[in-house]
Amino acid sequence: MAGLVSIPKPTLERLPVYYRVLLQCRDAGMQYVSSGELGRKAGFDHAQVRKDLNHIWSGGRPGLGYEIEKLASCLADFLGLHNTTDAVLVGAGRLGTALAGYPGFASYGLNIVAVFDADPGRIGGTLNERPILSVTKLADLVERLGIRMGIIAIPAESAQTVAETMVAAGIQAIWNFAPAYLQVSDNVLVRNEDLAAGLATLSYYLKEQGLPSVDSGKLSDGQL
Amino acid sequence: MAGLVSIPKPTLERLPVYYRVLLQCRDAGMQYVSSGELGRKAGFDHAQVRKDLNHIWSGGRPGLGYEIEKLASCLADFLGLHNTTDAVLVGAGRLGTALAGYPGFASYGLNIVAVFDADPGRIGGTLNERPILSVTKLADLVERLGIRMGIIAIPAESAQTVAETMVAAGIQAIWNFAPAYLQVSDNVLVRNEDLAAGLATLSYYLKEQGLPSVDSGKLSDGQL
């Protein structure tokens, strides 16, 4: 049961984009920006921009636009960019390494506290200055530190097991990079970052482009 | 102008998930699967599953379900998993390394032909058996091989420039992992893989969870 002051998911996902553009504008010395310009730079419709922004702030000035400094700070507040969220990362492979080293996370309020792995060869080492611990220690650390977010960057086979460990230890939100559907109790939010989905979109488009413009009729629904 | 035999984007993004589940079912020795079971394992509604699948195949048998082998092969065909798509990857940093090494891509029909970077220290080396070339050679290679897909895994600052180079060389679809909005002519498809968007969703949920159940009234729209 989410709070009633709820924001549409698509809007929520656009907010970080607005925020980035605002920082750019500010760095370029601008003071105000209109929904039109913001939209052009972010890739969204101007009406959409106004609607989105109104969910979190109604301080735009007709004829002038939005005061960049104020709007940016408001967005930062809303997105929780000021107070950091602690998280644990499971998986010290290539993807885990990339995530642990991603400089953007710090500025987006995410703090990876520790990295876990099942491979004894990796345990004891460090990944970007974070200790690599045995996954058997996950529950204990999560409980002691009261960590609420977990990041899964391991092969699909072990993802469900790790997710269960996380949930049992009190994790409430899981960022899942494994190509697997995680079955968890429904008070836990899972966000799947599915590369195959992205790839499908692009491949389909390329396939369509390659076709000699199919603009009449549909495929008969016989065998395909 | 996309072809008329078009598939809703949300559906398109769910197809790879169905495919994965089907392979699992097949490996478990199953012959048929119903929309209900498929949905449970993929995380979608059973009606949704049927609707999605009917876009690409109407071979389900009432009372029985879908023949796994046939449906999987049909999906593989549709998603272009049989013939590979060649792509160039720009960025040999941590993220580029992770992408170049991601074993899933091969099975999803993506073939990264070469990796490009601007750092002279990296050029000449290899990344997962692919040569790392100077980004100045990008246009030439793309043109010669007729490559249509480009992957951007570099910091935001240089993303727009690289995108323009790609488009000028004939790239038609860009998979963008840089946190930047790319302005390209609209016959080129850009897919942004925006980690900040994912993070925003999760953080917002956690923030809400932490709140002492706000179930009456809204925030006054005074100062926030």
Place this chain on the structure above:
DNA sequence: TAGATTGTTAATCGATTAACAATC
């Protein structure tokens, strides 16, 4: 046949786009 499950139509829901009076 009886039970299960499909393909598809209709109903619902939610998000985007358009429009415009209010206002800087």
Place this chain on the structure above:
DNA sequence: TAGATTGTTAATCGATTAACAATC
């Protein structure tokens, strides 16, 4: 004041969910 741009309501669009006759 005139021009620009907001916040918000109404219209449109598209996707999800529900329902059910057809059929294995």
